Amino acid sequence: MYARAIITLAAAVMLTACYESTDVTVHKPGVYKGARDPLLAKQRAPEQQQTLRERFALVQPDR
Amino acid sequence: MCGFIKDKTPKAVARRKRIVLTSFAILLASVVLLPLGGYLYSGLSAQAAAEEQTNPRANYWRAVRQGNTGYTAVMGQETNTLIQNGGQNWRQWRNGPVANISPWFLALVLLSLGLLFLLRGTMKIEGTLSGRTVTRYNVAERVIHWYVAILFIILTITGLSLLFGRAVLIPILGYSGFSDWANFSILLHNYLGPFFTVGVVLAVIAWIKDNIPTATDWQWFKEGVGGILAKGKHPHAERFNAGEKVFVFWLGLIVLGAIVSITGFMLIGWIGEQMRATMQLVNVIHAVASIVWIGIICGHIYLGLATEGALQGMTRGQVSEEWAKQHHDLWYKQAKKG
Amino acid sequence: MKLIRKKAAEVSSSRSRFAGEAIDRRTFLRRSGLALGGAAVATTLPPLMMRKAQASMTAPKAGVDTKLVKSVCTHCAVGCGVYAEVQNGVWTGQEPAFDHPFSLGAHCAKGASVREHGHGERRLKYPTKLVGGKWQKVSWDEAINEIGDKMLEIRKTSGPDSVYWLGSAKFSNEQSYLFRKFYAMWGSNNGDHQARICHSTTVAGVANTWGYGAMTNSMNDMRHSKAIMIVGGNPTEAHPVSMQHMFYAKERGAKLIVVEPRFTRTAAHADHYVRIRPGTDVAITWGMLWHIFENGWEDKEFINQRVWGMDQIREEVAKWTPAEVEKVTGADEATVKEAARLMAENRPSTHVWCMGGTQHTIGNNNTRSYCVLQLALGNMGTSGGGTNIFRGHDNVQGATDMCVLSHSLPGYYGLSAGAWKHWSRVWDVDYDWVQSRFDQGSYEKSKGKPVKPMNTKGFPVSRWIDGVLEDKANIAQKDNLRAMVFWGHAPNSQTRGLEMKKAMEKLDLLVIIDPYPTASAVMHDRSDGVYLLPAATQFETYGSVTASNRNLQWRDKVIEPLFESLPDQTIMYKFAKKLGFAEQFTKHIKVNDDEPLIEDATREFNRGMWTIGYTGQSPERLKAHQKNWHTFNPNTLQAEGGPVDGEYYGLPWPCWGTPEMKHPGTPILYDTSKPVAKGGLNFRARFGVERNGESLLADGSYPVGNEIGDGHPEFSDKLLKELGWWDDLSADEQAAAEGRNWKTDLSGGIQRVAIKHGCAPFGNARARAVVWTFPDPVPIHREPLYTSRYDLVAKYPTYEDRKSHYRLPVRYASIQAKDYSKEYPLILTSGRLVEYEGGGDESRSNPWLAELQQEMFAEINPADANDHGIKDGQQIWVEGAEGARLKVMALVTRRVAKGVVWLPFHFAGHLQGEDRRAKYPSGADPFVLGEAANTALTYGYDSVTQMQESKCSLCKIERA
């Protein structure tokens, strides 16, 4: 009697294990989780972004 | 449903057992196979998409994506492979089925044991204790047991920390706290692993002669798994009962011991230089095998604790005659004779 | 799974050590950097016990002032710009030089690693001498004194010609100039440098075809090419940054054609690849020209106006039918025709060649045939066309122009009495004194008259070993060589390694002056009489350097010389003092603390090098160009606005007249579309005005603005007077120009007036397709001495042996008389790797580069590998046709054709299977050692320049 109950319960529990997220992205891109990196704040500044764009033009010149 | 269960004719009981067993098997198979369907699907659709392309260069790059190797001046492991795809598969296996199912498995084991305890309670020694004891484990055997046991527990804790710590321990310990612990864990795990294997080998040598399967063992299983499930039954058992033989010795020490040890050695680089593809497979096998083993050992520990008088065998080396008669009657007779 | 790489410790067994002498702060910094650099290499501590990663002392520090220094890469002749970041005298960073007109910020592996020079991990650290087989530290003064005494003794007993001064293409122009002056004042023509074994056949062949022996256009100018043909060159590995310009052209439709025995990395990017048998360059060129003539693709107007002798070429080319070409080169008709068609239909097309074409017994024939092809196509003197001859070392062009050679004085003045008198005037020393420095005997005759050693060519570097080993009776000087000075030269770049070992052992004195010990320190078994003197690198001094495209670039000093090393000019001065001619040596050059002032040296050669227009590039102008990199347009190399508006970058020579004349430099040689004053030019009138009754002067072709309006001879005082232009000279100029010509007028007046009237000072003539002064006036194919096709020898035999050329007998037919191809069935050839340069001592001592090429190897075709039971990665023996054996790793690849074995030539330190690492002075052994390819390469020298034949010999292979 108990055996049956246990088996049924176990089956039910194991069924839930069948659930798998379709997206296995465990890490969330863009969400910062570690130690503080001051670069992150710096990169948000539009001037910094502009500097990097200008730098790119320097690296890949059409001159 | 209820009526169905109430039907107690032997035929009906047998049929119900069959149904339960079959559905259990299907369930198990589905757990393992269903997630694979996704890969099959994506694999096929990728192939179909690839065939649609007409650019001849596409073939070239497809070959690259499939891990074709080339030349590189940089020396080292597989530096000549531009792209390896195994990593994604390994990631999905490890973060998918392994990480998702194994906690449930362990939870299930613990839950089952908990339920069993609720239902069955401690398995008491029947009758009154005479105070007479028989020697069950000599000093060497006990040393081996506890050596293996302690290492097993350490490896379990450290191993599970590495597998589940990110989800479970980081919220508790924080990033750097957990990192320190994980750093310690991996060091401990890698260094103690080989010592554990030595213990496993010693244990096998110590107990193999008492673990040769005999006809009695079949009977033991037939009688309600040695009476664990059915109260009051005590089927015949030798020094080790069939459960111990099958789960603890053969499946545990021999099969899982070998798998976990060999894969462990591969992971710490003791068995040649392995390719990443091998390491990915080995890593998954190591994890799955270890978790199965942990499950078994949980049961082993439970029974050792929940069976009154069993623990003394491993602590003092002596068990009461009553305990011996009750649980290992054939061995007891043998021991008395010898 | 081992996730780490082969450790440095496994590659190189000995680590750097230093002797315990007093050190200052800078030295301490340098040395701490050293020690940490060593310790930073893999250890086996677990992470918990691992010390925190430490930045080495050469790493940039936060919050310390950073100085930005502009320099030029020292690894090849492309001349890429380098931005060095220096903190407290330590080279801490390297930035891309985006504003540099050639490289636009780019570098190859070598250029991207030049900061390692600031660590100097495996450099020579102090003067050392070999005593009883052990290296012993000595002071500079001791070393100079001991070496000087020995030399003076040799001079007394054997004459000045018994000391050989082997200079370097690593010298700056100023150092090259001083070095050439140095051994002139020592009294010998026995001096030379790498150009002999790299492009000497080019310089001779090309200069004799149209006037100047240099790259005619520029790397950047290839952007305008519609087709680029590379023969015997592998720029992706040897000149990677030049590929940037080629890709620029290619992406705009230019066709890239590669003619090579080996399917190189360059060939992989080609539109059309032609595989040839090594040593058949003339055959393939004539094969292409056959199709050009056959289809009437030649530029008839150009030939009529500007070329002499094409008819004789036609006769020779007619013999090269497609069938014959296929028989000799292995390239079939369709392939050859396609190459010719691509070159003809996509004009302007340019021709690039390198060592694959030059290093042959018929090297001068090869280079002339390339010139003829370009003349036939009318590709000369035009943007996008030309012969773009890529040179190897960073200043090999400059060192050649300064004539650190055994056959000429700076500016290719030659060795005639007139040349010596010209340079004596420039140096402001007495000609008689100069003459007295030389051996006064006579060992050779010219036109029946005895000539003095002062006026005869010295030994070429390719054959200095014969100068030591050859019977004294056979050499045209008083005695054999007894002392050898390797001043920035790796011996493993020369062939016949085993004989070189013998020669080194026979010498009385061996002096090596170099930042690295080089193989010279270890390839012999001497126990005494060897000195190692640490020279500073070019980043530790400054001066000008001439890139392949004739542009002079100014380098600034990045750091002070490391350890006890000294700049070359300082070492030269110290030796001049010891040897007794310091006063004459630096008569007009300021000397600070034994260091001659570089700028004064520049000014001095400005005063003398009229022939090739090294006169306008004053230090001030060059420095201004360096400051204004960003103002030059990379498509034209012309400054647009800014302080040097209109000038071409680096004042590419000829930069006529005095610096005050402000000539902008000549970006493209022989380009008549521009006035001479703006960088235009025409072919040089160098070979007289007529030949066999035919005029050699140009016919109806002249640079824009030429007032003569036709061909004309070179300018002299007489021509000016005839033309009525004499009065355009100032009174001072007239005084200086009287009795002189454009080459010897130290005032520059003749050049100024000629240019004022739109004329090139050197006249306006035709290019000569036939060089009647050479052994083969019309370039013809001759089989190599060690040929794999002995059946072709009857039809294409080599030269007869010669009794004396460059003071030595030269063997040709006597070697070819024997068929070696049975015993040695495989062709042996060699080439470059991108990570290493030259003899490789410098780059193999740079851990960033050394890690990438850790083993000497031989490329062999799978078919040959299977025939010999060799698998990829196995050790094999490669035995050269003269018996030298190399133990190397087999690299089985289809890159080489069946029957061809290819070796990279940068390795050294192993000799016939023996690792000689222990012989290096402690701490100065390069990280990577290996067999030197040239040990196995054989005899064979060009008929004009004595260039060694290192691109075509024979070998056999077997499993080791």
Place this chain on the structure above:
Amino acid sequence: MARMKFLCDAERCIECNACVTACKNEHEVPWGVNRRRVVVLNDGVPGEKSISVACMHCTDAPCAAVCPVDCFYTTDDGIVLHDKDLCIGCGYCFYACPFGAPQYPQQSAFGVRGKMDKCTFCAGGPTADNSDAEYAKYGRNRIAEGKLPLCAEMCSTKALLAGDGDLVADIYRQRVIRRGGRPQTWGWETAYQS
């Protein structure tokens, strides 16, 4: 905000290894560790192509997904960085990475490795920008200085492009149009899922 990407133009890459040594130079990466490498396919035969490869800074970075201590983080502009103070040297990121980017400087007999090292897109790590500590652990932080990765900046033929993905794609598209071919944005599919 810009999405930083690498792209190697295989039609231009000539395996000169400038990127490899530039990286060594800029960050003083020790012997045996190579944050970048060049792989040549079909070496020595027609069809030979070379590709420079390093950490591609993937959108859904597999390394970050499998890291047991979660030491990776992605900046807003898509640069995947890691915290060496957290790293335990387990090697999982190397198993997971499609490009073989993670490197380990040390290894002991028991399979314990040193802190993982990889290309940072020249953006250092989680310490004060351009500090000595940052240099020691991660190398130079060029991004903070307003510069781009040195490997791409120094590329001999400008084959290696690094920077704002849109600008990179623009330059590359122009080249492809000139060449008259189809774009082969090598590795982008794997790294950026685009």
